[in-house]
Amino acid sequence: MAVRRRAVLGGMLAGAAALATSGCIADTYADTGTRPAKEQAKAKGPIKDRLTVVATGDVLLHERLWTTAKMDGDWDFAPLMSSVKPLVQKADLAIAHLETPLAPLGGPYHGYPLFQSPPQIAKALKQTGYDLCTTASNHSFDGGAAGVDRTLDTLDQLGLKHAGTARTRAEAEAPTIVDVGGVKVASLSFTFGFNGLPYPRGETWRATKISTKTIKLKAQEARDRGADLVIVSCHWGTEYSNKLDDQQREVGPQLLADSNIDLVIGHHAHVVQPMQEIDGKWIAYGHGNLVAAHREPSTTKAEGLLTRFTFTRDGDRWKTEQAEYAPLLMTDVLPVRVLDVRRELAKDRSVAKKSRLELAQERTTETVLSLGARPKML
Numbered sequence: 178m179a180v181r182r183r184a185v186l187g188g189m190l191a192g193a194a195a196l197a198t199s200g201c202i203a204d205t206y207a208d209t210g211t212r213p214a215k216e217q218a219k220a221k222g223p224i225k226d227r228l229t230v231v232a233t234g235d236v237l238l239h240e241r242l243w244t245t246a247k248m249d250g251d252w253d254f255a256p257l258m259s260s261v262k263p264l265v266q267k268a269d270l271a272i273a274h275l276e277t278p279l280a281p282l283g284g285p286y287h288g289y290p291l292f293q294s295p296p297q298i299a300k301a302l303k304q305t306g307y308d309l310c311t312t313a314s315n316h317s318f319d320g321g322a323a324g325v326d327r328t329l330d331t332l333d334q335l336g337l338k339h340a341g342t343a344r345t346r347a348e349a350e351a352p353t354i355v356d357v358g359g360v361k362v363a364s365l366s367f368t369f370g371f372n373g374l375p376y377p378r379g380e381t382w383r384a385t386k387i388s389t390k391t392i393k394l395k396a397q398e399a400r401d402r403g404a405d406l407v408i409v410s411c412h413w414g415t416e417y418s419n420k421l422d423d424q425q426r427e428v429g430p431q432l433l434a435d436s437n438i439d440l441v442i443g444h445h446a447h448v449v450q451p452m453q454e455i456d457g458k459w460i461a462y463g464h465g466n467l468v469a470a471h472r473e474p475s476t477t478k479a480e481g482l483l484t485r486f487t488f489t490r491d492g493d494r495w496k497t498e499q500a501e502y503a504p505l506l507m508t509d510v511l512p513v514r515v516l517d518v519r520r521e522l523a524k525d526r527s528v529a530k531k532s533r534l535e536l537a538q539e540r541t542t543e544t545v546l547s548l549g550a551r552p553k554m555l
Contacts, residue, residue, distance in 0.1 A: 227498070228358065229267070229268045229269050229485055230269065230486045231264060231483060232483070233481070233505075235447065235469060236275050236276055236277075236302070236466075237466055237468065238288070238468070239288050242470050245511060246297065249512055252295055253301070254301035254468075256514070257301070257512070258468065259305075260516045260520060260521065261515060261517050262305045264483055264503060265483075268306070269357050270308050271309070273311075274314070275298075275310040276292075276314045277316045278293060278318075278319050279294050279298070279327055280296060280327075281327065290372075292320075293320055299335050299337060308337065309337065309353070310332055310337055310338070311340050313340075313341030313342060313410070314341075314368050314445065315372045315445065317368065317383070318372075318374040319374070322377035325377065330344075339353065340352075341384060343382060343384070346382045352399040352402060352404070354403065354404050361403050361404050361406075363396075363406065365399065365409045366412075367386065367387045368385075368386060368412035369386065369412060369445070370386060387424065387428060389428050389432065392428075396437035407438050408439065408441075409432055410444070411425075411428070411441060411442075411443045411444075412444055414446035416447055418446060419544045419547075430453075430455055433456070433458045434455070439458060442461050442464065443462045447469065447471060447478055448465050449477065449504075449541050450463025450464075451544055451545060452552055453549075454500070465480055465505070479506060479509065480504065480505065481505035481506070481515065482503070482504065482545065483517070484501065485500075485502070500550070500552040503517055503518070503554065504542065506537040519538070519555065521534055
């Protein structure tokens with residue numbers, strides 16, 4: 178995927194005040210590095226018959242993660258995600274869920290209940306290898322219309338695609354379709370609600386609630402606009418429960434039954450939820466968190482999920498060749514890290530650290546497989 182590369186300007190501190198005033202952070206964040214696997218694929222020509230999609234859970238920046246970013250550098254969130262970077266970089270398309278709006282550079286930043294997150298997280302997502310952020314969530318309107326606009330402006334300046342919230346009605350009506358080595362992939366993003374917050378300025382097109390009818394119409398529109406694959410992201414479920422709620426049980430299978438939808442990925446519960454296969458297509462109901470700092474780090478709140486789906490061309494359509502998953506774990510000491518559990522278990526670890534990693538792998542696997550699906554562990 179094309180990445181615009183420009184020279185990085187001088188230090189962030191020197192330009193922070195002017196950038197915060199203008200809302201522009203493009204030059205500060207422009208040079209984000211290359212992704213070797215994706216660059217090599219591009220050099221070899223378009224990917225015609227096979228591609229991989231990686232998805233992860235919520236990016237939820239509690240204050241403890243701000244401390245980590247300051248310990249690691251000048252608000253540098255990239256080391257936080259370094260363990261999962263190899264898996265993300267290898268994907269042809271990597272999707273993160275940016276749950277909260279971004280604040281102006283320099284702040285003020287806010288955590289729960291009305292999040293305004295440090296915008297430096299966007300640069301770190303790009304450096305980790307993500308290509309696209311879904312943004313429809315119960316926190317979408319925490320910063321009002323300005324928060325929506327600023328978040329999408331920031332992602333645009335970094336070359337990160339986005340789906341779920343919109344700055345204009347026209348943007349809301351056009352499905353996000355990205356070119357992945359010659360394959361057009363549509364990303365559609367929806368949420369169960371907005372924590373009781375009203376639509377900014379009454380603009381109901383700013384984000385869309387989950388509705389089977391609406392999602393199917395959007396998927397058809399994406400096909401009509403040339404999408405080869407359609408991926409639906411749903412912010413849903415009951416917080417801190419690995420069990421499906423009524424909406425998930427009802428809507429999930431209905432979406433997969435639609436011929437225009439190829440994959441459904443979910444988030445919001447902040448714990449891992451099951452994966453399900455229906456007639457060769459997949460739902461990953463809940464990925465838990467990619468990064469967050471909930472209390473009770475010994476519980477499933479600290480455990481997350483990365484999924485990878487391999488699609489192959491089947492005539493003029495695509496089918497899922499393989500579904501895979503990787504258990505993740507957030508550490509509970511500063512500086513915080515999100516760990517690829519299997520990768521970390523391969524290292525020489527103390528008994529206590531190894532035991533916690535093994536527990537995360539065991540609990541995540543039990544949940545992922547609980548509906549009878551049998552994805553492969555990465």
